[in-house]
Amino acid sequence: NAGVTQTPKFRVLKTGQSMTLLCAQDMNHEYMYWYRQDPGMGLRLIHYSVGEGTTAKGEVPDGYNVSRLKKQNFLLGLESAAPSQTSVYFCASGLAGGPAGELFFGEGSRLTVL
Amino acid sequence: AQKITQTQPGMFVQEKEAVTLDCTYDTSDPSYGLFWYKQPSSGEMIFLIYQGSYDQQNATEGRYSLNFQKARKSANLVISASQLGDSAMYFCAMREGYQKVTFGTGTKLQVIP
Numbered sequence: 001n002a003g004v005t006q007t008p009k010f011r012v013l014k015t016g017q018s019m020t021l022l023c024a025q026d027m028n029h030e031y032m033y034w035y036r037q038d039p040g041m042g043l044r045l046i047h048y049s050v051g052e053g054t055t056a057k058g059e060v061p062d063g064y065n066v067s068r069l070k071k072q073n074f075l076l077g078l079e080s081a082a083p084s085q086t087s088v089y090f091c092a093s094g095l096a097g098g099p100a101g102e103l104f105f106g107e108g109s110r111l112t113v114l
Numbered sequence: 115a116q117k118i119t120q121t122q123p124g125m126f127v128q129e130k131e132a133v134t135l136d137c138t139y140d141t142s143d144p145s146y147g148l149f150w151y152k153q154p155s156s157g158e159m160i161f162l163i164y165q166g167s168y169d170q171q172n173a174t175e176g177r178y179s180l181n182f183q184k185a186r187k188s189a190n191l192v193i194s195a196s197q198l199g200d201s202a203m204y205f206c207a208m209r210e211g212y213q214k215v216t217f218g219t220g221t222k223l224q225v226i227p
Contacts, residue, residue: 031213035217040219041219042120042205042220043205043217045215045216045217048215059216088157090159092159092215094215101147102149102164103207104161105158107158
């Protein structure tokens with residue numbers, strides 16, 4: 001049972017390069033989220049999706065784009081990477097139906113932008 | 115405005131003692147849920163406990179309990195009988211209504227033998 005899988009786990013980019021992080025979940029969850037974690041800042045919500053074909057902005061959306069073309073996948077894109085986007089990125093998923101229900105997290109993706 | 119506030123960047127507790135990690139929240143939505151997660155040094159996020167805004171009783175899960183004071187908008191995590199394996203970062207989080215989930219900045223707990 002894979003749960004939530006993030007690829008890649010590690011990536012080093014140069015400033016200005018682009019990349020896509022893939023999050024895949026096999027639990028048939030409606031909700032999916034992308035967070036970034038920086039020291040002293042906790043987890044900050046970048047974008048989220050409440051269903052296939054829908055996306056919404058979180059707390060820190062600038063510089064990122066997302067897509068949810070398939071229910072099981074949530075992609076996070078960086079069009080022109082900046083050093084400020086060096087971070088650990090977490091994807092999470094959860095069931096719909098109200099405020100209850102835990103989020104299930106991937107293992108994280110460490111991105112370094114030089 | 116900060117939705118979730120954790121005012122304790124770091125805390126120490128003696129092994130076998132109880133410890134309380136503070137969390138206050140801010141929302142105007144009458145329907146919300148509060149969560150606590152543990153992040154050990156290995157990095158994974160581990161779900162600990164959940165409290166719904168309409169729940170009458172405080173949530174408990176083994177050695178974890180959530181002290182929910184709705185009027186004060188606080189949702190403190192109480193860990194009883196601390197163990198060395200409890201040393202980790204602890205995050206409070208809130209889901210407002212049916213959608214986004216926001217996290218606090220975390221508290222680093224260190225258990226002393």
